[in-house]
Amino acid sequence: MPWLTKSRFISGLQCPKRLWCEVHEPLEAPLPDSVAFINGRAIDQLVQTLQPGTVISREQGMPAAIAATARLMRNGAPPVLYQPAFRAGELAVIADVLRSSAGHATLVEVKSSTSVKPEHLADVGFQTLVLRQCRVPIDRVLLAHVDAAFVLKSLAQYDGLIVERDVTDEVEVALPQIAESAAALQDVMASPVRPIVPMGSQCTKPYECPFMERCTREQGGVPEFPVGLLPRGGQVVAALVAAGYADLRQVPESLLGSEVHLRVHQASISGEAYFDPTPTAALQKLGYPLAYLDFETIGLAVPEVIGTRPYEQLPFQWSVHVEESAARVRHAEFLNLESLGNFEALARSLLAALPDAGPVFAYNAPFERGVLERLADRVPGLANGLRGIAARLVDLLPITRAAYYHPDMKGSWSIKAVLPTIDPGLDYADLGEVQEGGGAQLAFLQIRAGAVSAARREELTRALLKYCERDTWGLVVLRRFLCGGVP
Template identity: 40%
Template sequence: MPTPTVTRLSKSRIVAGLQCERRLWLGTYRRDAMETTPESQAVFDTGNEVGDLARVLYGPGLLIGHVDNTSKALAETAEALQRNGKRQTLFEAAFQHKDVLVRADVLKPVAGGYDLIEVKSTTSVKDYHLVDCAIQAWVIQNAGIALRRVYLAHIDSAFVYEGNGDYNGLLVAEDITTEVTELMQQVPTWVRRLQKVLRGSEPSIATGEQCSKPFDCPFFEHCRSQEPAESKYPVTILKRSAALTRALLDEGFVDLRKVPAERLTNPIHQRIRKASVTGKPFLDPAAAEQLDGLGYPRYYLDFETINFAIPCWAGTRPFQQVPFQWSCHIEQRDGSLKERAFLDLSGNDPTRNFSESLLRSLGTRGPILVYNKGFESGRVADLADWFPDLADALLALNERMVDLLPITREHYYHPAMMGSWSIKKVLPTVAPELDYDELDDVADGGQAQLAYLEATHPETSADRRATLDTALRRYCGRDTIAMVRLLQALAGR
């Protein structure tokens, strides 16, 4: 067990401690217990990319370096601020007060002092951003810098990239001075409390809502491993019912099977409980009646997309889901299947070829079966906006779409689904031989996006790109064959 000796805090440590004191302590003394996922690293990388762009948009200025040397960063900042008659914008300026260190994204000189601009890769101001900025402003002001205003610069989701590297307008700065000024009064209390936490032993805090709000905690598995094993069917599998779940837990109900049937009024919740108690799946014969009316050929369709915080293709917006891959299994009346697919890993805008190949393969008649129609139909609508000459044909695809998700939710449940109707939870219960767990490299949508980014990176080798190509095709094809098998199960075949 490490001996608590650290009292120095940073902005990120304080934010972590306000979320959970145990997270702060573990992040200081037990970093070996941290689990960093590729997805969380991708979020971190996106933040760095937006920060790099902010220095271009708010420049010119001086970047304070020495990421791993606090003393040198503080000294370089002090030197830059003392240059009489040559005030300039500073990026990553370092300040310290009461053993709290902060680095300011942008410190811009104005009449009578400086403006602080914190840069975030979100599309709006969040409550935790205000806390973040209050900590910075408190340290900077107490370090002797006159702050005039505090701004939160975030991504404008309405920004449309016109190309040629012109990102003016991507970031919009909101004045949050009033909110930050009010919060600054609480910072000294936070600092004293969290420094006391660091002087003590590991806090005993059970896992709960704080493990994912406002951020997923990288120490969740460490903390969960020290707690008693969950019930086989915990009440938390009742989705979209936070108030009910909290009430049941407060009353001592941990196992859903122990909850009185009359406590659950939602038919889907009742179905989940009954299946958990009996161990038997539920299949409503009405599903077969609904599906038997579908004509042929049947097209089982799935898309994969990429969403850049900083758009790289003209005509796209920040975080817009841009499709780069589709898979389709086509079923004829005699039960025969053939697969069609499209995947573009060139790094160029894939949308025109995506659209044209999709139209060629889906024809003009027959139902198009998807799982969560809003996603695919939304992407088709985007494509129709981008390509007016294809718009009518593309929008006609949306008229043919049939969503298997609500049909499945209303007519099927298996205890192994654990309250979820995700296709990845449903498929193992109807076709266990097609389990996603046996897929390499790409086994979910998040991994598909990471695979795309890796495959299109200029430094990725041809062999690795080929491996990722195969993995992406297997994954997207698994989604569509999954829908084939699901429809067969719902239809009683």
């Protein structure tokens, strides 16, 4: 029988069907790298540099790592062991850190999050179970995570970035239940029959399940307008689902309260877009020049720029469109792939690209405002200009939300949902691999890691520029649309 590993145990706790599918009917394509995965790897690597220790290689696979760990432990456990692997019967784990001293052992699980989450306890609890069955005298269990308050004061000085929380007591309480769950999940894996589990909240919490597409298909798909598309639906959606409603169009109006929900409901039934010009009145009065701004940012778990915090969103790219008149629109852009901390170059070029006066449109402007404010703090010589831009920001998101809804937006006012309903040529799907902020961050990290060929670097760079340009051009089109097509 396949081993119940740590990741399978976590999958099984989320959903027994997920575990069974991972073992018996795995997905063909491996999951692509994500920004979260890259940040997690960076934290793991950093931890190994903070305290000297022996690293067990995973490169030859888990059985080889188990054998290597056993060889080392036979001669007395090293004081600090990274990635030791253990097997107890059909249970197997690779731990992050094992510290040993005078017959005592401390297990440390390293997380790249900024806090301890409930699911982390099950994770480290399962490891404790397996290590104790392997006669490792675990008497202390720690969860190490990123301290969100850490500020990088000098290059490569990471003392204090990782904090450890003692969770020994919580783990001791949870262990009997964890042992029971492990036994039950072994039965799930051993069964030739796939468990029957209807889709539900477990499909996205605590992790997005990779089998969602398959399960949705097998359940006969979802209605074109599921009740779940109601924006900020929360309890309303839960009540509708509990009452047996799946298709929003079947829901009586009387069960919906908010004006937005009624608008979405009505548009879903009629297939007609909603448009109310009243909220656009102030927009109509704005004169040229009209500027449009969008930043792309990255949040690194291990900060690299002095004065920054973990996961602080640092700008590496901007795009600006300026409508100087109804007939003349110019575009400017900036992309810094080399030195993330060169805020002055980014800020100076931005100030040069934007007109000295007039509105600067953004979509969800608090984000752009935050980036500008932090830039002003970092580049005091340009602070006035940057704060001036922040003061001129006009947010198109609340205006769009109040004025417009199209049934194809499926309950979302994200710019990617809105634009294709206004102009089919603005569908982000045609942008290739960089179609959203996460894709842009991943492309940025891949280029910076230097592990891509020159041709691939060129391709990713083009994709990044095209994506950011699309965002601000989309805002030009959106403003014109909201103003009735007459700028």
